[in-house]
Each structure stands twice: as structure tokens, then as C-alpha cells.
Amino acid sequence: MENPYIPVPVKAKKITVESDDKTLRTYDLVFCNEEERFEFLPGQFCQLSILGKGEAPFGIASSPTEKEFLKFTVNRVGVVTTAIHWLEEGEPIGLRGPLGNSYPVEKFKGCNVVIIGGGFAFTTLRALTVYLLAKRQDFKDITVIYGARRPGLLLYQNELAQWEKRDDLKLHLTIDEAVSGWNKRVGFVPTVTKEVAPSPQNAWVVVCGPPIMIKYTLPVLSELEFPPERIYTSLERRMKCGVGKCGRCNIGPKYVCVDGPVFSYAELQKLPMEE
Amino acid sequence: MAAFKIKKKRLKELIDSLTKEYRVFIPVESDGVSSFKEVTSDSHLPTINSHNTDRPPKEIFFPQTETLFTYKEGKISPPEQPNTKYRTPNTDKIAIFGASPCDVKSFSLLDRLFGMERNVAKCSGYKDAYWINRRTNALIFTIGCNYPLSTCFCNWLNGGPFTKEGSDLLLTDIGEDFLVEPCSQNGEEFIKTKGLPIQKAAKVDIKRASTVRKEAESTLSEPVDITSLKEGLDTLWDNPVWNEIAYKCLSCAACSYLCPTCYCFDIQDERAGNARGKRIRVWDSCMFSLFTKEASGHNPRPSSKERMRQRIMHKFNYFVENLGDFGCVGCGRCIRSCPVNMDIREVINTIKNVKLTISNEK
Incomplete structure (x- = not known):
């Protein structure tokens, strides 16, 4: 019988300091045993494990179309994430996954997709964007709205620069307050969403970010007449097992680890508000 | 289903015969607290309380602390067998003798979560290897509760002092004997074991058991309807x-x-x-x-x-x-x-x- 609690060994092929305050690092992980590589979809997550320190869940930031590595961006905040930040390239780390459900990319086919992100919650949105671009002909317009407090906190800046040059993707970058040298949008994500005003016609929207951003973006999307069934988001909760057993990540009867982390706004409206 | 009986004074023989094939857990009172302990060479007799124990037998299948795996120099080793401190070298099959019907029902409920049920979809598709290893082939002897406690309310929850859900054999205390009723295929098989100190129950034993049960049920307070x-x-x-x-x-x-x-x-x-x-x-x-x-x-x-x-x-x-x-x-x-x-x-x-x-x- 498969034992869902046993991690497989992976190692960091490349580690990038992602933000100017050094609290975010990105890890390109490779499997130590090639046969343990798995299929997944954008939106799924894994448990990363430092033996002796513990495990924590992270959204997969790479697209399944990027076969050479699994990407994770880790915010240093607790015991496990600090231990991950101590890792050096080539050092081993444990991984369990892929866990949870994914963004409904099959439903997106032939439709416009709007991706709205804030801060370091852009990880699985990167996975989604790269996935959509890799299968570009399957989808219509792709719009990405991405904001951070300041320029140095935007993730994946080299890629953002490349995306800006593309004519098959509309990228709107924004920061909270104007700083010298920034010539793009300034303003909070909900406000910018209102300005950009993506059309709900034949469209799906995925929104991820800090709770406060989600809270103020959802009404904007409703105003733009996106139906709740077409708005998706990804939730986070304290997790341990990741497989629906340990009993802590539930919101009402739904477990974020197995019923989520991706939920439609319509599904969330049926759940009790547990902040 | 045929009913059998066993003399109380011959329980030790039954438990001895179980220990040949199983790790056997029985209710034992120690320092005023009743809980389930594994039968060792110098402890063979269960404390029959006629109601549930202070600590539930859950920890037999789901220990309070258990190792998921050990690691050494980066290499991970899952335990090959369920690793409780009780494990004996020869056998890993578990028998519980003397659990009350409510606790036995709880095993069935947790089976659903941990993935023992046929309907795996209910348990999110992930099976818990540790629970299932211990639960597989476990043999459960339930003893009904002749004297439910004032705090018992199993009858609110489709239960009762003599319900069979999850049991392999149900025992009813009828004085000098226990009436023994197999209630699963495993229970039926077990009763066929050669040399067990049991005999066929007489009509009078079955009647006595039925009286005992009615009396026990009548001591429970009127159930509150919780269907909605x-x-x-x-x-x-x-x-x-x-x-x-x-x-x-x-x-x-x-x-x-x-x-x-x-x-x-x-x-x-x-x-x-x-x-x-x-x-x-x-x-x-x-x-x-x-x-x-x-x-x-x-x-x-x-x-x-x-x-x-x-x-x-x-x-x-x-x-x-x-x-x-x-x-x-x-x-x-x-x-x-x-x-x-x-x-x-x-x-x-x-x-x-x-x-x-x-x-x-x-």
C-alpha cells in the first residue's frame, strides 16, 4: 500500500533570491530518483520537508510544461521556511505531492483568461501563466494584473520583463505607492482591476493574493459582471498531513488540502466565513 | 446465527488460545483507571466493568504517538510493521477482547476516514497505511454493557448497550456465563477454532441474555431525537x-x-x-x-x-x-x-x- 506520509528526495538545482529584502527565495528542484517524477496541473501544491525541522505546504510555481524542474518560492517566516532558506544548491530536501486540486484549465480552453495576483501569492499564478503560454493556441486573450507593495517585491522579474514584450499577453504591473524609476501603474490591485476592466465575456478569472486584496477585488469582479462560478481563487491554511486526515485545514466541511486549495467564488459563498 | 456460551472461569483459556495468533488487548484497571492493555505472560484476565472503560481502545489502532518514519543521513525508512511498543515478534494481528459497543462502532467510523471502507472516495482517496495495517485482520470481541453509566447516551446515536456494528463476536454477561454470538464472517470462522472452551447456548441462555439487554436498555435515559x-x-x-x-x-x-x-x-x-x-x-x-x-x-x-x-x-x-x-x-x-x-x-x-x-x- 502506498504510504502518503513518506517524502521523496529532491535537491535544489538552482536557488534565486527573489525579493530585495531577501525574505523570498525561489528553488528549482530536481528529483534524485527520476522515476519519482510526477504529472500535475497548475494550482496544485507539495509539502516540502527538511528532516529534523518538519514540513510545510507550498504551491508549485512551475508549469507542468517545464519538465526540467519543480519551482517553489518560499517566504521565510517560520521554522521550516527558515531551514529551507539555509539550504544551499545541491543539498537534499524532501517532497510530497502533488497534493490538492488545480485551476480548471480544461474549462479555460477557447476562453479568455484573466489572472490577478498580489505579492508573493503569484507562485501558482506563474505556473498557470506559463502553462497557458505553452499551450497558447488553446486559449483566447490572456490578461495578467500583478501588484506588489514596491518593485523589489515583485516575483520573477526577468520573466515579467519578457512577458511585457509579448503581444499575446496583456500584462499590467502595479505597485502600491509611486517610487522614482517606476513608470508603470501605481495603485492597489482592486483599483487597477477596475481601471483595466477586463470583459467577463467568455472569460474566466483567477485571483490570488493576501486576504485583504481578495476581499476588495471580488466586489470589483462582481461589478464587472463576472459570475461567481467563473471566479477562482486558491486558499491557504495551516496544514500538516496534506491528505485530508489530520483535521485542521477545514473551512466548514471542506478541507483545503484535498477539496482545495482552488475554489470558485460560488463554492466559497456556500462555505461559512472563517477568517 | 447460532449462539454459544463460555463459562466466565474459562475466559483465561480463551484468551490464552487467542494469544497464539494475536496480540491480545483487554480492559485492565490500574490506579483506578480502566484502559486497554496488551496481554503479557503475567496478565491474562480482563476487568469486566459492564460499561465502557475510562480510556477508549482507540490507541490500539491509533497510538497517541507513533513514528511515521525514521531517517539517518538523509535516508528515510518507514516502519516495516506497525510499530507500537507492544509489538511481539511472532504476530502482528490484533485481537481486542472486551470493548464496549460504542467503542467498537468508533472503529467503523474511523475506518471510513482512514480508508478501510470499500468507498475510498469518502476518505479523499488517500489510505492511511498505519491505521489499515493494524486494523486488517483484527478480531473484535465486544462485551455488551449490562450497567450503562449515567453519562452514556449511545441510544441517541443509533447505538445501544448491545449493538453489533463493527464487532466480530458479541458477548453478553448472563451470570456464570457469557453468551457468545458471532456477528461477522471472521467471528464465524473463529468460533470454529478447535479446542475453544465454548459450548452451544441453550434456549434459556438466549432468553436470559434478552432479559439482561432489555434491563440495560431501560436504564438509559429517553433518547433525544437528533435526526435533524x-x-x-x-x-x-x-x-x-x-x-x-x-x-x-x-x-x-x-x-x-x-x-x-x-x-x-x-x-x-x-x-x-x-x-x-x-x-x-x-x-x-x-x-x-x-x-x-x-x-x-x-x-x-x-x-x-x-x-x-x-x-x-x-x-x-x-x-x-x-x-x-x-x-x-x-x-x-x-x-x-x-x-x-x-x-x-x-x-x-x-x-x-x-x-x-x-x-x-x-
Whole structure:
């Protein structure tokens, strides 16, 4: 019988300091045993494990179309994430996954997709964007709205620069307050969403970010007449097992680890508000 | 199904014969606390209480602490066998002799969560290897409760002092003998074992058992109808009643540690030096604030109100929705153990009354 609690060994092929305050690092992980590589979809997550320190869940930031590595961006905040930040390239780390459900990319086919992100919650949105671009002909317009407090906190800046040059993707970058040298949008994500005003016609929207951003973006999307069934988001909760057993990540009867982390706004409206 | 009987004074022979094939767990009283202990060479006789034990037998299949795997120099080794401190070298099959019907029902409920059921979809598709290893081929001898306690309310939850759900054999205390009724295929098979100190029951034994059961059932208080409790709770999320219910709770978690159906656990790493250690799982409780506290400091259940609501909702609403039954067997241990005399029966009644008031106002 498969034992869902046993991690497989992976190692960091490349580690990038992602933000100017050094609290975010990105890890390109490779499997130590090639046969343990798995299929997944954008939106799924894994448990990363430092033996002796513990495990924590992270959204997969790479697209399944990027076969050479699994990407994770880790915010240093607790015991496990600090231990991950101590890792050096080539050092081993444990991984369990892929866990949870994914963004409904099959439903997106032939439709416009709007991706709205804030801060370091852009990880699985990167996975989604790269996935959509890799299968570009399957989808219509792709719009990405991405904001951070300041320029140095935007993730994946080299890629953002490349995306800006593309004519098959509309990228709107924004920061909270104007700083010298920034010539793009300034303003909070909900406000910018209102300005950009993506059309709900034949469209799906995925929104991820800090709770406060989600809270103020959802009404904007409703105003733009996106139906709740077409708005998706990804939730986070304290997790341990990741497989629906340990009993802590539930919101009402739904477990974020197995019923989520991706939920439609319509599904969330049926759940009790547990902040 | 045919019924058998065994003389009480020959129980030791039965348990001895079980130990040849099984690790056998029996109720034992020690320092005034009854719990299940493994039969060793110098302990063979169960303490028959005629009601449930102080500690539930849950820990036989789901130990309070267990190793998920050990690691040494980066290499991970899962335990080959379920690794309890009780393990004997020759046998890993588990027999429990003398569990009460409520506790045996709790095994069936937890089977659904951990993936023993045929319907794996119910358990999110992931099977828990540790639980299943211990549960597979386990043989359960249930002893019905001749004298249910004043805190027992199994009859509110489709249970009773002699129900059979989850049992392989049901024993009824009829004086000098136990009436023995096989109630599963495993139980039927076992009864065919050669040399067991049992004999066919006579009509008079069966009649006696039926009287004992009726008497036991009559001592339970009238059951409260909770068939619509799940639906009632659907509407009470924002109700101020949770403040009232949680007001005196100390968040000590005695209720969940002694609950046969509470299963929430934590996973932790224990280091023994730099290069080796183990990952363990330990019982946890939704009554603790740390249970859901995130690294950022944010806690979706910051006060005892949210945590009490979670516990009640989980047992009487989410469990029903996800696993098809109430997550409570009415054993009454939470009532007996609560340091501030919280009574889950009163909680249920309070909820029912609030619901009633709301419907009347409409």
C-alpha cells in the first residue's frame, strides 16, 4: 500500500533570491530518483520537508510544461521556511505531492483568461501563466494584473520583463505607492482591476493574493459582471498531513488540502466565513 | 446465527488460545483507571466493568504517538510493521477482547476516514497505511454493557448497550456465563477454532441474555431525537449561542483526548543528533489555539468560541456530510472528564432549542 506520509528526495538545482529584502527565495528542484517524477496541473501544491525541522505546504510555481524542474518560492517566516532558506544548491530536501486540486484549465480552453495576483501569492499564478503560454493556441486573450507593495517585491522579474514584450499577453504591473524609476501603474490591485476592466465575456478569472486584496477585488469582479462560478481563487491554511486526515485545514466541511486549495467564488459563498 | 456460551472461569483459556495468533488487548484497571492493555505472560484476565472503560481502545489502532518514519543521513525508512511498543515478534494481528459497543462502532467510523471502507472516495482517496495495517485482520470481541453509566447516551446515536456494528463476536454477561454470538464472517470462522472452551447456548441462555439487554436498555435515559441536528447546525454558524456554549470551556482538550472518534493529529520531527531522527504523529486537538495558528501569527480560530464551534460542527455536521454518520458514539467520556462539567448532551439540547426558537420566530 502506498504510504502518503513518506517524502521523496529532491535537491535544489538552482536557488534565486527573489525579493530585495531577501525574505523570498525561489528553488528549482530536481528529483534524485527520476522515476519519482510526477504529472500535475497548475494550482496544485507539495509539502516540502527538511528532516529534523518538519514540513510545510507550498504551491508549485512551475508549469507542468517545464519538465526540467519543480519551482517553489518560499517566504521565510517560520521554522521550516527558515531551514529551507539555509539550504544551499545541491543539498537534499524532501517532497510530497502533488497534493490538492488545480485551476480548471480544461474549462479555460477557447476562453479568455484573466489572472490577478498580489505579492508573493503569484507562485501558482506563474505556473498557470506559463502553462497557458505553452499551450497558447488553446486559449483566447490572456490578461495578467500583478501588484506588489514596491518593485523589489515583485516575483520573477526577468520573466515579467519578457512577458511585457509579448503581444499575446496583456500584462499590467502595479505597485502600491509611486517610487522614482517606476513608470508603470501605481495603485492597489482592486483599483487597477477596475481601471483595466477586463470583459467577463467568455472569460474566466483567477485571483490570488493576501486576504485583504481578495476581499476588495471580488466586489470589483462582481461589478464587472463576472459570475461567481467563473471566479477562482486558491486558499491557504495551516496544514500538516496534506491528505485530508489530520483535521485542521477545514473551512466548514471542506478541507483545503484535498477539496482545495482552488475554489470558485460560488463554492466559497456556500462555505461559512472563517477568517 | 447460532449462539454459544463460555463459562466466565474459562475466559483465561480463551484468551490464552487467542494469544497464539494475536496480540491480545483487554480492559485492565490500574490506579483506578480502566484502559486497554496488551496481554503479557503475567496478565491474562480482563476487568469486566459492564460499561465502557475510562480510556477508549482507540490507541490500539491509533497510538497517541507513533513514528511515521525514521531517517539517518538523509535516508528515510518507514516502519516495516506497525510499530507500537507492544509489538511481539511472532504476530502482528490484533485481537481486542472486551470493548464496549460504542467503542467498537468508533472503529467503523474511523475506518471510513482512514480508508478501510470499500468507498475510498469518502476518505479523499488517500489510505492511511498505519491505521489499515493494524486494523486488517483484527478480531473484535465486544462485551455488551449490562450497567450503562449515567453519562452514556449511545441510544441517541443509533447505538445501544448491545449493538453489533463493527464487532466480530458479541458477548453478553448472563451470570456464570457469557453468551457468545458471532456477528461477522471472521467471528464465524473463529468460533470454529478447535479446542475453544465454548459450548452451544441453550434456549434459556438466549432468553436470559434478552432479559439482561432489555434491563440495560431501560436504564438509559429517553433518547433525544437528533435526526435533524445536522441540518439545524447548517443555519447556526453566526448564532451567538456559540459564545454561551464556549463560555466556560478551558480549552484543555480532555474531551478530545478521551473521545473514541476524535482523530486529529499533529506531525512533528524529533531530532536525535544532527543526522538522524524521526517524524512522528501525535494526537492533537481542535480545542488548542495552536491547532490552526499560522506562521504569520494569523489564526482562523482565535478564541474558544470558534474552537468549540469547530468541535461540535465537526462531530454533528461535517462528519455527517463527509463520512455519512455522526462523529460521536455517545460514550459519555467527554462528560465524565470535563473539568468544568461541560455536558455534550446539554450542548445538543441547547442547539436544538435555538433552532426551535428561530423556526418559531419565522
